[in-house]
Amino acid sequence: MEKKDNMIIFLALLPAVGWGLMPVIAKINKGKPNEQLLGTAITALLFGIILQIILKSEFSGIVFFISFLSGILWSIGQYLQFYSFLDLHVSEAMPISNGTQLIGTSLMAAVFFDEWADILSISLGILSLLIIVVGINLTSYHEKKEKRKINWKPIFILLLSSASLTMYVVLPKFFSVSGSEIIFPQAIGMFTLALVLNLKRVKDINRKKVIKNMTTGLAWSIANTSLFIVMPILGIGRSFTISQLAVLVSLSVSLLIFKIEKTNKERIMIFIGATLTTIGILLISLLKVS
Numbered sequence: 001m002e003k004k005d006n007m008i009i010f011l012a013l014l015p016a017v018g019w020g021l022m023p024v025i026a027k028i029n030k031g032k033p034n035e036q037l038l039g040t041a042i043t044a045l046l047f048g049i050i051l052q053i054i055l056k057s058e059f060s061g062i063v064f065f066i067s068f069l070s071g072i073l074w075s076i077g078q079y080l081q082f083y084s085f086l087d088l089h090v091s092e093a094m095p096i097s098n099g100t101q102l103i104g105t106s107l108m109a110a111v112f113f114d115e116w117a118d119i120l121s122i123s124l125g126i127l128s129l130l131i132i133v134v135g136i137n138l139t140s141y142h143e144k145k146e147k148r149k150i151n152w153k154p155i156f157i158l159l160l161s162s163a164s165l166t167m168y169v170v171l172p173k174f175f176s177v178s179g180s181e182i183i184f185p186q187a188i189g190m191f192t193l194a195l196v197l198n199l200k201r202v203k204d205i206n207r208k209k210v211i212k213n214m215t216t217g218l219a220w221s222i223a224n225t226s227l228f229i230v231m232p233i234l235g236i237g238r239s240f241t242i243s244q245l246a247v248l249v250s251l252s253v254s255l256l257i258f259k260i261e262k263t264n265k266e267r268i269m270i271f272i273g274a275t276l277t278t279i280g281i282l283l284i285s286l287l288k289v290s
Contacts, residue, residue, distance in 0.1 A: 020249020
């Protein structure tokens with residue numbers, strides 16, 4: 001029993017590592033948003049094909065369609081997230097992206113799937129989300145040396161991205177599609193839209209950048225597969241919330257690798273914010289799921 005519990009914990013934490021490293025790898029590999037998306041989608045499709053050959057998953061027409069549509073939603077959301085990186089550092093974009101996805105997914109889990117079953121669960125869930133929101137807000141803190149004009153365009157793009165990425169996770173749950181049967185048709189959906197977005201730009205595509213971003217896809221594929229395997233066990237709210245520890249991975253790794261200058265006060269605020277975010281995620285992971 002202990003080995004099984006350890007495996008569940010391992011699978012629950014893998015999405016945080018994979019999704020945390022993914023935007024950092026994409027930033028290192030560079031490329032235009034459409035090239036980053038195509039490279040990621042190619043690896044996801046290859047990963048899906050390999051899993052399908054190994055697991056021989058069977059799916060009905062509705063399962064295939066819903067999983068395919070989930071992949072389309074992912075491609076839209078991920079393209080917009082990559083696009084926001086043109087104007088924002090990973091360390092600025094990911095707290096906003098992870099935070100808004102987390103709020104959307106947790107609330108949907110509570111309202112539509114009854115994962116917050118009683119007053120205690122609802123109270124703990126709301127408290128946890130508030131702590132996470134405050135924590136994520138602190139990780140984006142900027143000391144006011146001068147009046148800093150907020151660029152709302154990438155933030156709006158991130159919000160659209162989060163809405164699409166939230167639905168990519170939630171949609172299969174609405175139709176009780178779960179586990180390994182999602183992966184292959186989902187990957188086809190991802191690749192299809194990535195291909196469509198690149199059709200008009202075939203001559204301008206930098207193939208080296210696309211190939212480099214296949215490593216971005218490897219990080220994503222490991223995270224995605226782990227999430228959909230563990231989701232039926234832990235529930236959508238709990239499993240997705242734990243996966244959002246990714247914000248701590250992307251934040252710390254991006255600050256380390258890209259050497260973004262921070263004042264002492266900003267570093268302290270980031271540390272406090274990261275601590276609060278972790279506490280909030282751990283609290284919400286304790287919620288009983290149906």
